[in-house]
Amino acid sequence: MSQALPILYSFRRCPYAMRARLALLASGMRCELREVVLRDKPPAMLAASPKGTVPVLVDGGEVVDQSLDIMLWALRRHDPYSWLAPQAEDVAGMLALIDACDQHFKPQLDRYKYPQRFEGADASASRDTAAQWLRQLEARLARQQYLCGSHIALADMAILPFVRQYAHVDDGWFQEQGWQRLSGWLASWEQGPWFAGIMARHAPWRAGETGPVFPDEAAIARLRHLVGETATIGAQT
16 A cells, blocks of 8 residues: 655645745655645644644644745755755755744735734835845845855745745836846746746645645656756756
């Protein structure tokens, strides 16, 4: 009897779920994908992780319910694109950069994108505070092709979904900032195989059903063909 696949509870547009799916795609660690409707969360997900947010990975008796931990769970098993071995940084340095995104940039992003959810929030002020951190990323990208060297790594893929969310609050304003390298880094990812590989639409999962396998063999093969050994974000150059 074949062993049951791990289960990933996910929501297509959630940046935390996106980063988890990116690492699963890169590693080739297959799972059963269960697309969640956030206003009607499955009891099975809540039983596994009462915090009630996606992503949640269930692997037998093990529950991993933090997006970065899911990334590390997958990549420590198989890391063919060397996301845990960047050229100009170590894992601790990447984790510190991701922590700055999660603890400092993300709260300002939320107040910029959803000011109505926060009493007294000033969307413009939060936008500008978040922009200070993005300028640091722009400076990094002025020195090297990706955040931690010459190839994409964990830090890029953990941060890109949140920069995407920020940029699309007001695309015109974002483009006016003159962040040429940051904008190019983001556009290359959005137009390339990594983004395409995680953004297929799936019907919401219902109890008793089996969700689709993610990533499927076709997606993994297509990624290897387009990206090859260069591990670039966008199309092969």
